[in-house]
Amino acid sequence: MDYFIEGLALGFDAIAFGLVYHSYRFKKSAIKSIENVQFVEVDQKLVDHVASEPSKKLDYVVVRGKVIALSSPIRSINAWNTYGVVQKLTTREHLVTRHNFVGFWSERERTIQEVYNSIPFALRSGSVDIEVADALSAHCLDLETISDVYEPISISLWDYIWGFFTGIRPQGLQKTEEMVREGVLLTGIGELALSEDKATLRLQPSQDGLPFFLTSLPLNTLTKRLEGEKQTLKYLSIVFGIIGVGIMGMMAHRWYRNRLAKKLEEEEHLRLEKARKERRQRARSNNHEYSDNELCVVCRENPKEIILLPCGHVCICEDCSNDVTNLCPVCRAEILSRNPAYIS
Numbered sequence: 096m097d098y099f100i101e102g103l104a105l106g107f108d109a110i111a112f113g114l115v116y117h118s119y120r121f122k123k124s125a126i127k128s129i130e131n132v133q134f135v136e137v138d139q140k141l142v143d144h145v146a147s148e149p150s151k152k153l154d155y156v157v158v159r160g161k162v163i164a165l166s167s168p169i170r171s172i173n174a175w176n177t178y179g180v181v182q183k184l185t186t187r188e189h190l191v192t193r194h195n196f197v198g199f200w201s202e203r204e205r206t207i208q209e210v211y212n213s214i215p216f217a218l219r220s221g222s223v224d225i226e227v228a229d230a231l232s233a234h235c236l237d238l239e240t241i242s243d244v245y246e247p248i249s250i251s252l253w254d255y256i257w258g259f260f261t262g263i264r265p266q267g268l269q270k271t272e273e274m275v276r277e278g279v280l281l282t283g284i285g286e287l288a289l290s291e292d293k294a295t296l297r298l299q300p301s302q303d304g305l306p307f308f309l310t311s312l313p314l315n316t317l318t319k320r321l322e323g324e325k326q327t328l329k330y331l332s333i334v335f336g337i338i339g340v341g342i343m344g345m346m347a348h349r350w351y352r353n354r355l356a357k358k359l360e361e362e363e364h365l366r367l368e369k370a371r372k373e374r375r376q377r378a379r380s381n382n383h384e385y386s387d388n389e390l391c392v393v394c395r396e397n398p399k400e401i402i403l404l405p406c407g408h409v410c411i412c413e414d415c416s417n418d419v420t421n422l423c424p425v426c427r428a429e430i431l432s433r434n435p436a437y438i439s
């Protein structure tokens with residue numbers, strides 16, 4: 096329990112650092128892969144070119160084309176006459192929550208629903224269509240916001256009272272519709288393979304784990320964006336790293352201070368013990384003849400020097416006190432504490 100708070104903070108920091116650093120590494124390798132991407136001219140010759148490859152595919156290429164639906168397109172639920180091939184519907188709840196203990200209310204939002212719809216589509220360049228497989232698994236899939244509506248919830252007196260007890264008061268719902276519209280230009284980066292029918296091409300996630308991109312941005316703008324994100328993640332990693340080192344430093348400092356204090360305490364204890372022993376020794380060697388009932392009942396050699404509590408018997412010497420552990424040798428009462436007794 097000693098380092099509970101620091102340990103907890105260190106745990107959270109380590110998780111944050113891990114996540115941020117992992118994304119940083121991912122962005123870095125994504126940028127590197129894009130630098131080595133193969134540019135291909137999308138035309139009829141490309142089909143023959145892929146077909147001539149022994150593996151019937153090109154490892155990592157960039158293609159750009161117009162989005163064409165390969166079955167009946169998805170119709171937007173919010174915008175008239177808008178059709179697309181991927182649709183994302185998100186419902187977010189805005190609420191205020193009360194922080195217990197502190198008592199103030201703060202705004203917060205949470206996603207309560209997220210739905211994706213998609214249909215098969217292709218990127219058309221000239222007369223060639225490249226079918227896009229598994230678009231939803233793309234590491235980056237740029238969607239266009241079609242509508243973003245916020246509806247406040249009017250709350251009744253009852254809700255108000257209920258909210259007072261639960262500490263949660265709903266404010267409103269935000270409904271967002273995003274789409275990849277038909278007809279927009281998309282840049283696709285991935286693996287280009289020959290379809291089963293051997294006449295068309297398919298862009299799909301790379302089997303080597305290289306990132307799959309479907310973005311409306313041209314390649315150099317995409318690289319710039321990734322570069323910016325990479326930089327931010329790098330600074331965040333550094334910040335979390337420094338915080339982690341700081342917490343560990345604090346823990347080490349506290350541990351060292353505790354150890355030092357303990358050591359000093361022990362030394363002090365030993366010093367006092369030694370001084371007392373010496374005092375006793377001097378008192379014993381005073382050539383004083385002790386009468387029988389002044390002598391320790393255990394060793395019959397040293398004077399009685401210790402009072403046992405709670406029974407109150409002064410019956411043993413300091414040396415024997417180390418051997419007599421739990422019961423008084425005179426009355427057999429349990430010894431709860433013992434103190435030096437000075438009889439003058």
Ligand SMILES: [Zn+2]
Binds near residue numbers: 414
């Ligand atoms: Zn004794």
Ligand SMILES: [Zn+2]
Binds near residue numbers: 426
């Ligand atoms: Zn006793």
